Every structure is written in C-alpha cells, then in structure tokens.
Amino acid sequence: MRTVLVRLEVGAAETPALLRTVETMNRAADAVGEVAFHAKAHRRTHLHHLTYHMVRDRFGLSAQMAVRVIGKVGGAYVRDPSHKPTFRRRGAVPYDPRILSWKGERRERVSLLALDGRHESRVRWSEYGRQAVARGKLRGEADLVYRDRAFYLALVVESVDTTPYEPTGALGVDLGVVNLATDSDGTVYKADGTDRVRTRTDRLRAHLQSAGTKSAQRHLKAIGQREGRFRRPTNHYISKSIVARAEDTKRAVALEDLGGIRERTTVRRSQRRRHHSWSFRQLRSFVEYKAAAKGVPLVLVDPRNTSCMCPQCGRVDKKNRPTRDEFRCVSCGLAGPADRIAATNIAARAGVDRPIVAGSEGL
Ligand SMILES: [Zn+2]
Incomplete structure (x- = not known):
C-alpha cells in the first residue's frame, strides 16, 4: 500500500469555494471531536447518532461529507481516547467516491463536491503516480490536502504485485x-x-x-x-x-x-x-x-x-x-x-x- 500525492489545477475562481469547504469540514470535525471526547463516544454509530444533525445544520455539510467527517473524528478518537481530537484550520479532509469522481479514461480530471456544489479540476499526474496506479488498485477514499497555496489529493494505492516465481537462470x-x-x-x-x-x-x-x-x-x-x-x-x-x-x-x-x-x-x-x-x-x-x-x-x-x-x-x-x-x-x-x-x-x-x-x- 502506498500513498500518491497528485496536484490539482484549481483555478483562481474555484479556490475560495474549495478552501471554504476544507475550513468548514475541519471546523465541523473540531465540533464532533468535542462531543466525542465529552460523551466518551467510542463507537462510531454512537458518535454518528450524537453529531450527524448538528454537523448538517450548523455547518451545512452534505450528508456524505458529514458521514466522512464523523468517521474521521471517530477514528482519531478511538486511536487515542485520552485526548480530544483537534483539527488544523486547513488540515486534510476526507473524500470518497460519493463526493469525488474521476473524469476521463486516464483520470485527467476530478470532480469534488464543495459546499456550493461540484467543482472540476485538472489532475497533474506524476510519472510515479501514474505507474503506482497502473500497477496497483486505487482506493476510493482520498484526502484533499491544501499545502503551499495548492490543492492535492492524497490517494491510496493497494499493491497487487504478484508473488515472483523461482527463476531458472x-x-x-x-x-x-x-x-x-x-x-x-x-x-x-x-x-x-x-x-x-x-x-x-x-x-x-x-x-x-x-x-x-x-x-x-x-x-x-x-x-x-x-x-x-x-x-x-x-x-x-x-x-x-x-x-x-x-x-x-x-x-x-x-x-x-x-x-x-x-x-x-x-x-x-x-x-x-x-x-x-x-x-x-x-x-x-x-x-x-x-x-x-x-x-x-x-x-x-x-x-x-x-x-x-x-x-x-x-x-x-x-x-x-x-x-x-x-x-x-x-x-x-x-x-x-x-x-x-x-x-x-x-x-x-x-x-x-x-x-x-x-x-x-x-x-
Ligand atoms: Zn577472453
């Protein structure tokens, strides 16, 4: 399993919408973390029950965005229940196939759901990324990362390499x-x-x-x-x-x-x-x-x-x-x-x- 970071060409007009989405998802994650910590919600279903409507009403996230945010917080809290999970203002946010879709035969473009609807961007594949995806299995989940004023997708590729045979010569x-x-x-x-x-x-x-x-x-x-x-x-x-x-x-x-x-x-x-x-x-x-x-x-x-x-x-x-x-x-x-x-x-x-x-x- 390996992570591949691909850069997205997000236009100046689209950047504010995506940034607002990243910031809102992180604020929502912080709020969910607060609830998880105080209610000691170890089970995801419990946390979901406690926070789903709050996340949708207060932060305006779509149903699937809410599910992803709650899942992410739940995972962080289960890993370390002694700390309240907190999230950076522009930290990476989770996407999955219901809110992210690829376009083109070689995944030249990607469409991401933001608070105001879908935004399509060109994907700048590196040689390494192309090869990793070509030889492995691309997972549906990906993180949207904002770094140095640019957006990236952190993709996870599962290895499907075959066990090598015993060679003769x-x-x-x-x-x-x-x-x-x-x-x-x-x-x-x-x-x-x-x-x-x-x-x-x-x-x-x-x-x-x-x-x-x-x-x-x-x-x-x-x-x-x-x-x-x-x-x-x-x-x-x-x-x-x-x-x-x-x-x-x-x-x-x-x-x-x-x-x-x-x-x-x-x-x-x-x-x-x-x-x-x-x-x-x-x-x-x-x-x-x-x-x-x-x-x-x-x-x-x-x-x-x-x-x-x-x-x-x-x-x-x-x-x-x-x-x-x-x-x-x-x-x-x-x-x-x-x-x-x-x-x-x-x-x-x-x-x-x-x-x-x-x-x-x-x-
Ligand atoms: Zn000789």
Whole structure:
C-alpha cells in the first residue's frame, strides 16, 4: 500500500469555494471531536447518532461529507481516547467516491463536491503516480490536502504485485546508448528516429550544462521531459517485450545496480550521462514495475566492468573494447557486439548477486 500525492489545477475562481469547504469540514470535525471526547463516544454509530444533525445544520455539510467527517473524528478518537481530537484550520479532509469522481479514461480530471456544489479540476499526474496506479488498485477514499497555496489529493494505492516465481537462470539486459536495450539472448531493442533526436538534444544539453545557470537548469529539465514524452511509447513497448521474454522462459530479469553510480568515479563519462538521462531512468523503472506486476523476479548486479570483461575467459581489460560497438578479447579472442557481451556478463552475475524480491519499493 502506498500513498500518491497528485496536484490539482484549481483555478483562481474555484479556490475560495474549495478552501471554504476544507475550513468548514475541519471546523465541523473540531465540533464532533468535542462531543466525542465529552460523551466518551467510542463507537462510531454512537458518535454518528450524537453529531450527524448538528454537523448538517450548523455547518451545512452534505450528508456524505458529514458521514466522512464523523468517521474521521471517530477514528482519531478511538486511536487515542485520552485526548480530544483537534483539527488544523486547513488540515486534510476526507473524500470518497460519493463526493469525488474521476473524469476521463486516464483520470485527467476530478470532480469534488464543495459546499456550493461540484467543482472540476485538472489532475497533474506524476510519472510515479501514474505507474503506482497502473500497477496497483486505487482506493476510493482520498484526502484533499491544501499545502503551499495548492490543492492535492492524497490517494491510496493497494499493491497487487504478484508473488515472483523461482527463476531458472536470468535474462541479462544492458541498457545502452547505441541500442536502447540489448539482452543476453542477443535481442536488440531499438527505436526508429530516436538516435537522431537524441544527438540533437545531447548537443543542446551539453551547451546548457556548461552554462550552469538557473534558467539553463530549467531548460535542461524541460528537454528531459520532452524526450521522455517522445520516448514513452517506445519504453513501454521495449520493457514489455523484455519482461515477456523472461516470463516465457521462467527466467529472472537482471539489470545493473546503479544505486551508487553517482559516487563511483570509474564510470565512463558517456555511461554517466546515460545513467542520468530521464528517458533511460524511465525505461528502467518500466522494466522494474512490469516485472513486479508479472511476478518476474528482478536481480540487480554489480555494474563494474560489465562492458570490458570477457564472459569466456574472465579477462578484464579496456583493450577488449577497441571501439564503442565492438568487443574483442585480447586474451582468448572472443568477439561480438559490445552491448550483447555486456548483457551476457549481467546475466552471468545474476546467480551470485543479491536477488531483489519483485514488488519491492523504489521506482
Ligand atoms: Zn577472453
């Protein structure tokens, strides 16, 4: 179970109505808390009986809003009967499907009941939020949160991750610059036209990075997001193919563990850029969550020397990699495409490294 906070685009005209609703629900909650504490109303039905009409008449809440407020206060009081439950003036207020409804196929908009009727707002989904909802089950209850002059919905997503199977072997996956992904079976996953776009944005990115100003940083972020939107369908397709291939053969998916990559100075410059790229991280996270949803075990392996180690004789040498795309072992002569050799090394390491249970946190 996890909480996802999504920002709502509430217009200036709508803000006062929603704020008034939040404040009124909190004032009503305070009044209900007063009654609960003095009457020692431990049972919700009792509290409901004592306060329902007061909440509706005095605060003008709708029937369902009253039910939610009383439920919230009752919950707080049961958790700690020694204190009178009190609520912040603009604290979070509870909504449920009777007073909140989603609009659009991808929940692009949400309609919230306020004191003066329903108000519709656009929902600004984050990548994390979209993925959490896509792989889990969204609960009907949500809190409306007002923070730093903006409204948010705190959503609760229940996990539906499948228990991973016991894998026999691993499908190693090298995520790269030349090819977006290459697996240890030799499958190369590409996207048409991506390289051209990427080279163009890479040049612009390098220019902005050297500028280092605040506006350059904003521009950099925008480029990353644009690239991400462009790459999104490709990343979905590639990650789906990789996970399906592993699932069909009951293997684990093995990826490089990039947890400490920023600290490591031995990582090549070109590699570092690829690890920081927004779309690269998106592809990785797609593989991770699709694997978790399908019950395909995910193994993260030590990334050191995956690109210059010979999988046949174990020789580690930078000269094994005469060019970016080519691998040729200086010791035993094994040769092949560099990405595939790296994927083979990643697969081989999966057996000896710490397995990560599918469904673990950390998108
Ligand atoms: Zn060799």
